[in-house]
Amino acid sequence: MSTFKPGQLKGLLGAVAGVALLVTSGTASAQIAGTSHNLGTGGPGPNTFSGTGEVCVFCHTPHGADNSAAVPLWNRDIGTPPAYTTYDSLGTTSLDGNVENVGSVSLACLSCHDGTQAMDTLLNDPGSGDVVASFTGGSWTGNDRPQGIADIGTDLTNDHPVGIQYGGGGQDATTPAGTFTDADFVATQNDAINGTTVWWVDTAAGTGGTREKTDMALYTRVGTQVGADAGGEPFVECASCHDPHTTNTTFLRIENTGSAVCLACHVK
Numbered sequence: 719m720s721t722f723k724p725g726q727l728k729g730l731l732g733a734v735a736g737v738a739l740l741v742t743s744g745t746a747s748a749q750i751a752g753t754s755h756n757l758g759t760g761g762p763g764p765n766t767f768s769g770t771g772e773v774c775v776f777c778h779t780p781h782g783a784d785n786s787a788a789v790p791l792w793n794r795d796i797g798t799p800p801a802y803t804t805y806d807s808l809g810t811t812s813l814d815g816n817v818e819n820v821g822s823v824s825l826a827c828l829s830c831h832d833g834t835q836a837m838d839t840l841l842n843d844p845g846s847g848d849v850v851a852s853f854t855g856g857s858w859t860g861n862d863r864p865q866g867i868a869d870i871g872t873d874l875t876n877d878h879p880v881g882i883q884y885g886g887g888g889q890d891a892t893t894p895a896g897t898f899t900d901a902d903f904v905a906t907q908n909d910a911i912n913g914t915t916v917w918w919v920d921t922a923a924g925t926g927g928t929r930e931k932t933d934m935a936l937y938t939r940v941g942t943q944v945g946a947d948a949g950g951e952p953f954v955e956c957a958s959c960h961d962p963h964t965t966n967t968t969f970l971r972i973e974n975t976g977s978a979v980c981l982a983c984h985v986k
Contacts, residue, residue: 749965750774754868757837759856764865765837769856770844777962779842787829788822788937793840794829800872802832805879814900815883818953822937824880827956831870836862867968878959884917884936884952884983902985906936906952914938917952921982923972932972934958934982954983 750756750773754763757776767776779793787796799820806817820828830837838858863869870877884906886899908917909929916929917936924930936952959979960969970979980986 749963753965753969755962755969763860765858765860765862767838767856767858772844775842775844776837776840779840782842784841787826789826792826792829793842794826795835795839795841796825796829799825799828800832800834802828803873803875804881805875805877806882808875813879813882814886815879816887817879817883818881818939820874820881822881822939822953822955824956827960827962828870831864831868832872833863833869834872837864838862878954880955881939882954884954887951904983904985907933908952915950919983921972922978931961931964934971934979 751760752762754761754765755776756762756773757766758773759766759768759771761773775793777793778791780791783791783793784796787794802820804817804820806813829835874880884898885903888899904919906917906919907927907929908915910916915938917938918929919934919936920926921933923932929935935955935958937955937958938950939953940950959971961971962969964971966973972978972982974980
């Protein structure tokens with residue numbers, strides 16, 4: 719995995735003028751432009767790069783993406799992930815779901831937020847057009863790592879568990895109402911999209927019955943632990959609660975007024 723390279727962007731191919739992703743690129747770009755996820759010129763956060771006004775390029779690229787990432791056209795090197803210490807190592811008796819190795823979309827988030835490689839280290843530089851290019855048309859301002867609580871590091875014991883079975887496990891696509899080891903969780907919804915089972919938990923912010931950006935997203939993984947469903951089941955990942963394209967506080971899928979994010983899943 720790349721080490722810190724302040725002020726330097728590493729690349730493979732050309733510019734990102736607009737990336738067709740899971741959401742309409744123009745709308746997503748407009749939202750991100752006013753948040754700390756805009757690392758280009760004019761971005762409002764403490765870390766910016768003066769060499770490009772592009773917004774999407776710091777996460778996505780139309781060519782030369784890391785195809786090991788479980789997210790669209792990822793423009794950062796996931797490579798061999800570092801060793802993470804996860805929440806289950808604390809041995810708390812309230813944790814009844816199995817925890818898998820950090821993976822799925824959480825690896826994409828952590829490719830920046832674990833601080834093991836510089837924030838301006840990309841696979842595909844903006845405007846390079848070369849197979850191998852070193853983009854030197856600007857300078858990096860600020861630190862190489864995310865700031866404050868966004869700098870998660872590799873010790874995840876003080877963060878909400880990721881890579882954990884939702885509701886303690888025990889659910890598969892044949893039980894859409896939810897059959898869980900732990901009954902203190904809200905029932906999930908699921909649907910088949912392009913032959914893949916997708917999972918979510920409806921929130922009051924949406925209309926219900928269909929997956930929306932304001933729902934808590936769950937991610938299908940095939941667990942390796944004893945009792946895991948061989949056909950895949952819903953897991954909680956970083957992007958279950960966070961949507962990098964929103965303008966909500968700390969990029970939460972919905973605002974946490976009245977603990978709405980917590981209570982969307984937890985029955986308390």
